[in-house]
Amino acid sequence: AQRVTQPEKLLSVFKGAPVELKCNYSYSGSPELFWYVQYSRQRLQLLLRHISRESIKGFTADLNKGETSFHLKKPFAQEEDSAMYYCALGEYGNKLVFGAGTILRVKS
């Protein structure tokens, strides 16, 4: 079974500190991985996907097949990064399997 694990329910950091939101997956094959974000009072939306290898709002995520990880990183956290972050794994049939989510709180 395909699974996505986000081990931290809550991650609290100070503004300007580095951020790393962890995501591990289990999948037999070539995975497609995504990060979705839900800001307060906003809809869940795509943040980035691994195939794009892009940086969005200063966030990057590298797929590490050896460690089956797709951690989300940002070198300097900002208060507006506070949100719920979900890691998701693409599944055949254009479906997604989501992790449990991590709340990121950036303190001033």
Place this chain on the structure above:
Amino acid sequence: NAGVTQTPKFQVLKTGQSMTLQCAQDMNHNSMYWYRQDPGMGLRLIYYSASEGTTDKGEVPNGYNVSRLNKREFSLRLESAAPSQTSVYFCASSLARQGAQRGTDTQYFGPGTRLTVL
């Protein structure tokens, strides 16, 4: 464009009552999805519709039924609500081009419906 819309925003039901959650999208997307969001469990797929006229079970379909009324609309029905169905329900849609596609297409989410079953 409104994107994905959901009604109602909030609902309180008594155990055993029935209700239908409505979802519509105006992006001409092929696929639509219903999720429930519970603390500590993330989003879990209830049902999805790969294209107009088709529906399939997701991870947690028990106690729910769906209808893909047309390309725009995808409704979720609770026939006999139970307290375990207290949750936030999200509808989503994606373009989902035809063919053997995996989750490469972005899913666009509605604002959610907060349902409480007493």
